[in-house]
Amino acid sequence: MQTVSLAFFWHQHQPYYPDDVSGQTLMPWVRLHGTKDYYGMAMHIKEVPEFRCTINLVPSLLVQLDRYTKHDGSDRHLDVSRMAADSLSEIDMHYLLDHFFMASVDNMIRPHSRYYELYLKRGLGVDAVDKAAPRFSTRDIRDLQIWSNLTWMHEIAFEQDSELKAFREKGRNWSEDEKNWFLDKQLDIVRQVIPLHRELSEGGQVELTTTPFYHPILPLLWDKRSARQAMPQCALPKNLDSYREDAVLHIQRAIAFHKEQFGSVPRGMWPSEGSVSQEIIAAIADAGIEWIATDEEILAESTNGWISRDGNGHMRHPEMLFRPWQISDGEDRLQIVFRDHALSDLIGFHYQRSSADHAVNDLLGRVEGIARAVEPNNAGRPALVPIILDGENCWEYFADGGVDFLRKLYRRCADHKSIQPARIIDYLQEHPATDRISHLFAGSWISHNFAIWIGHHEDNTAWDLLHQTREFLKETEAEGKVPADALASAWDELYIAEGSDWFWWFGDDHSSAQDALFDQLFRKHLQNVYTLLDAACPSALNQPITSAVQRAIHSQPTGFLPVKVDGRHSYFEWICAGHYESGNERGTMTIVTDQLLREIYFGFDVERLMIRIDTMGDATDDLDQLDEVRIRFLEPAATEIRLTGFRKRQVSGKLYRKGRAVAKADVEAACDAILEVSVCFADLRVGTDDPIQMHVEAIADEQSIDRAPQEGNLELLVPSPDFELMMWQA
Numbered sequence: 001m002q003t004v005s006l007a008f009f010w011h012q013h014q015p016y017y018p019d020d021v022s023g024q025t026l027m028p029w030v031r032l033h034g035t036k037d038y039y040g041m042a043m044h045i046k047e048v049p050e051f052r053c054t055i056n057l058v059p060s061l062l063v064q065l066d067r068y069t070k071h072d073g074s075d076r077h078l079d080v081s082r083m084a085a086d087s088l089s090e091i092d093m094h095y096l097l098d099h100f101f102m103a104s105v106d107n108m109i110r111p112h113s114r115y116y117e118l119y120l121k122r123g124l125g126v127d128a129v130d131k132a133a134p135r136f137s138t139r140d141i142r143d144l145q146i147w148s149n150l151t152w153m154h155e156i157a158f159e160q161d162s163e164l165k166a167f168r169e170k171g172r173n174w175s176e177d178e179k180n181w182f183l184d185k186q187l188d189i190v191r192q193v194i195p196l197h198r199e200l201s202e203g204g205q206v207e208l209t210t211t212p213f214y215h216p217i218l219p220l221l222w223d224k225r226s227a228r229q230a231m232p233q234c235a236l237p238k239n240l241d242s243y244r245e246d247a248v249l250h251i252q253r254a255i256a257f258h259k260e261q262f263g264s265v266p267r268g269m270w271p272s273e274g275s276v277s278q279e280i281i282a283a284i285a286d287a288g289i290e291w292i293a294t295d296e297e298i299l300a301e302s303t304n305g306w307i308s309r310d311g312n313g314h315m316r317h318p319e320m321l322f323r324p325w326q327i328s329d330g331e332d333r334l335q336i337v338f339r340d341h342a343l344s345d346l347i348g349f350h351y352q353r354s355s356a357d358h359a360v361n362d363l364l365g366r367v368e369g370i371a372r373a374v375e376p377n378n379a380g381r382p383a384l385v386p387i388i389l390d391g392e393n394c395w396e397y398f399a400d401g402g403v404d405f406l407r408k409l410y411r412r413c414a415d416h417k418s419i420q421p422a423r424i425i426d427y428l429q430e431h432p433a434t435d436r437i438s439h440l441f442a443g444s445w446i447s448h449n450f451a452i453w454i455g456h457h458e459d460n461t462a463w464d465l466l467h468q469t470r471e472f473l474k475e476t477e478a479e480g481k482v483p484a485d486a487l488a489s490a491w492d493e494l495y496i497a498e499g500s501d502w503f504w505w506f507g508d509d510h511s512s513a514q515d516a517l518f519d520q521l522f523r524k525h526l527q528n529v530y531t532l533l534d535a536a537c538p539s540a541l542n543q544p545i546t547s548a549v550q551r552a553i554h555s556q557p558t559g560f561l562p563v564k565v566d567g568r569h570s571y572f573e574w575i576c577a578g579h580y581e582s583g584n585e586r587g588t589m590t591i592v593t594d595q596l597l598r599e600i601y602f603g604f605d606v607e608r609l610m611i612r613i614d615t616m617g618d619a620t621d622d623l624d625q626l627d628e629v630r631i632r633f634l635e636p637a638a639t640e641i642r643l644t645g646f647r648k649r650q651v652s653g654k655l656y657r658k659g660r661a662v663a664k665a666d667v668e669a670a671c672d673a674i675l676e677v678s679v680c681f682a683d684l685r686v687g688t689d690d691p692i693q694m695h696v697e698a699i700a701d702e703q704s705i706d707r708a709p710q711e712g713n714l715e716l717l718v719p720s721p722d723f724e725l726m727m728w729q730a
Helices: 030-046 059-070 076-082 089-098 104-111 113-122 130-134 138-150 156-159 162-171 176-191 193-202 220-221 224-229 246-263 278-286 296-302 341-353 355-377 403-415 425-428 459-477 486-498 499-503 515-532 723-729
Strands: 006-010 053-057 206-209 292-294 325-329 332-339 386-389 419-420 434-438 578-581 597-603 608-614 628-635 641-643 652-657 667-671 677-678 693-701 703-708 714-716
Touching: 006 030, 006 059, 006 355, 030 053, 030 156, 030 176, 030 193, 030 403, 053 059, 053 138, 053 193, 053 597, 059 176, 059 193, 059 246, 076 089, 076 138, 076 176, 089 130, 089 138, 104 113, 113 130, 113 138, 130 246, 138 176, 156 162, 156 403, 156 486, 176 193, 193 206, 206 425, 220 224, 220 246, 220 278, 220 403, 224 419, 246 486, 278 332, 292 296, 292 425, 292 486, 296 332, 332 386, 332 515, 341 355, 341 386, 341 703, 355 703, 386 425, 403 419, 434 459, 459 499, 459 515, 486 515, 499 515, 515 652, 597 693, 597 703, 597 714, 608 693, 641 677, 652 667
Parallel strands: 006 053, 006 386, 006 419, 053 206, 292 332, 325 434
Antiparallel strands: 325 332, 578 597, 597 608, 608 677, 628 641, 628 693, 641 652, 667 677, 693 703, 693 714
């Protein structure tokens, strides 16, 4: 088999959180991801000198890393962490109890007994902060200050530093001096991030690339009408002026800053959110960039579907996807590569539930399959398989932070006889693009459109407020009465507001507990323009843009269910059920591949818990690839229902407790158009008002291929016999 070039491309990014006018930074994510992911990802690469890959470092992230390490920067979370545990004000105490559990409960809180103890004591979602606060002693507060930072340290840091390892092993009852030592140690690790990447680049292991400075959606800055290429009926903002000069500045400033940080100009670029259009090609090429990357669906649309996936997910003309292409605008030319979004989503959303060995075997087996499919039609050129995804956001969903997976993946890639880990620039130099795209489709890596950033009334409101502020800034500049340094700072605030991240949280696409804060920060950057120009701020900038509250991932049952477990559709049987529909529970990430488990309905009668699973089509056909469907319970603990027989189309279910089958448990299961399951509360060993927390996993070939919900659990309480009466009275 011919060698295949496997090109990992990790995108490292954070929006610009600081408010440079007030000097405040309200979010800690640069610092926390710095000690966990930016440090850890670089160290994993350093462990395997033969491994090669590409890392994209967004300038807005690099500026903030410098702010922490060269300019004594801080953030609200760090400020509260440093406060003496016995001297917090009521406001600081409330902030601590509402913000110091911002981590994956299953993988970053529950495994640490003291942190989980504090989590349970807080009673998030149950008790208001003023009710919970009296339960916390000074010792509790100090331990929480430490654990909320300690859980964001990468495992390699503990392997490298015996003192840090001993500090974690102590686990509780730290002193103020120990806390301050640790927080200083945290910043020491953040200081290593940029030098580590410089070292990997200079040593030839890593190609470093960039993104437009504050991560704007370039095609929308250039022409908001480009959204209608993929969405002809898309509602647009009132003001459609082009900000192409801003787009050019974001590109050019990013390249200059990258050279300042790393000593050389980047040759590649990940346009923010993989967003491209024909119109932006010349500006990128004129700035000296040689290649860019985006998603495979952009190639599909740019070739009128000739290169695309069929209904089973199989690639038509795969040899044409797994190679670079050339795109031009007049004399300006770029090379462009397209991510395999199925492989990228496996790492981002699925392998977290598999053993590292199985995940690595599966990924490399798929890459080998691509090589075999491509080889007969590739004229001796090795296939280029780009796997492109965020380098920071998925690892908190792996039980060990992804350590075992990445170590085995990098070592296996380096040792593989026919898979060669490659920097994208090295491949392009040896095998430059020969195929040409005549016109590049306008879209992003998410569903080949810009729906997340424009079209919803909240997005459009934000664009119009941005336009109003920009017009005011231009008029003030033309008057020539404002000092140059104030004007420059005002323009910086506007460029920050052009970043994609604020628009990510507007509308109904994504939601998090910090939606209101992102809204506030966007408006604050626009308000700062007026402050810097010594002008009154329009009242509209004082009003929240987002109107949504944080969405629950599922609804709750509203009545008893008269379900007959037969696997057949019956609307009225499930009308009072709780309901979950597959989507994106991770606000910071989006899955673009179809999910097998489409909807979950759940509820009860007086004696039984009932669960219904809907797939994309007929469940009997859709699930016949599976070995098992498992309904895993966190509450009651160590309990699960295993459903088997899908391949033979004779589905049955058994209840397991602590890994052993419960012989006399009453589990009913049936699979036809839908999959239906019931189990007695008595067999689950739960009674009235006891909590139930569960999720559903689809298992094939010993691998979890889907989970519902993707993150978190379905949660409900066991009903009392008069449940319906109480619901009616409510």
